[in-house]
Structures are given as structure tokens and as C-alpha cells.
Amino acid sequence: MQGFVEFLTSAKIMELATDPRVLFLIAVVIVIAVLMRWKLVLLLLFAVGGILAVVRYTHPATGEGGVDQQMLIFVGGILAVAVILIYFLFIKGA
Numbered sequence: 001m002q003g004f005v006e007f008l009t010s011a012k013i014m015e016l017a018t019d020p021r022v023l024f025l026i027a028v029v030i031v032i033a034v035l036m037r038w039k040l041v042l043l044l045l046f047a048v049g050g051i052l053a054v055v056r057y058t059h060p061a062t063g064e065g066g067v068d069q070q071m072l073i074f075v076g077g078i079l080a081v082a083v084i085l086i087y088f089l090f091i092k093g094a
Contacts, residue, residue, distance in 0.1 A: 017052050043088055050081040 016022050026045065033041040054077030058070045 013052070014056065017056075039088070043085055047081060047085055050084075051078065054078055054081070 029041065030045060032038075033045070054074060057077070058074040
């Protein structure tokens with residue numbers, strides 16, 4: 001149990017997002033969710049993937065653009081993910 005806790009505390013999200021084993025596991029979960037028609041699981045995976053993509057795209061270490069431009073892209077990306085989730089969770093389901 002201690003080793004698992006140390007792994008979780010030392011793991012970085014962006015490193016896990018590019019690990020081939022994690023990507024394979026996510027692909028398997030997506031295929032199962034599509035076959036079983038698990039809408040909430042698919043939306044959760046979309047939300048996590050979308051937020052990771054926005055954070056990776058607007059990462060401040062790249063040095064491109066100013067802080068204001070990166071913040072605007074970050075907020076716009078998060079709002080786009082939120083609007084898509086709201087549509088599929090509340091509007092389309094009604």
C-alpha cells in the first residue's frame with residue numbers, strides 16, 4: 001500500500017497522460033464504454049482529455065504569447081469543454 005501511495009504522490013499528470021500503458025487503458029475503456037453505451041463514462045473521459053489538452057496547449061513554459069493571451073485561450077478552452085458537457089448532460093438528454 002505504501003508503494004502505491006508513493007507512486008500517486010510522485011506521479012505527474014502530464015507524464016501519465018503520455019504513458020503508453022495509460023493511453024492503452026484509456027482506449028480500452030473508451031471501446032467498452034462505446035459498446036456498452038455508457039454516456040457518463042464517455043463524457044468523463046472527454047472532460048478529462050479536453051482539460052488536459054487545454055492545459056498542455058496553454059502551458060506557460062512554452063514562452064509563446066503573453067500571459068493574457070494564454071489565459072484567454074485557457075478560459076475559452078475550459079468554457080468550450082463545459083458547454084459541450086452541459087449540452088450532452090442536460091439539454092440533449094431532455
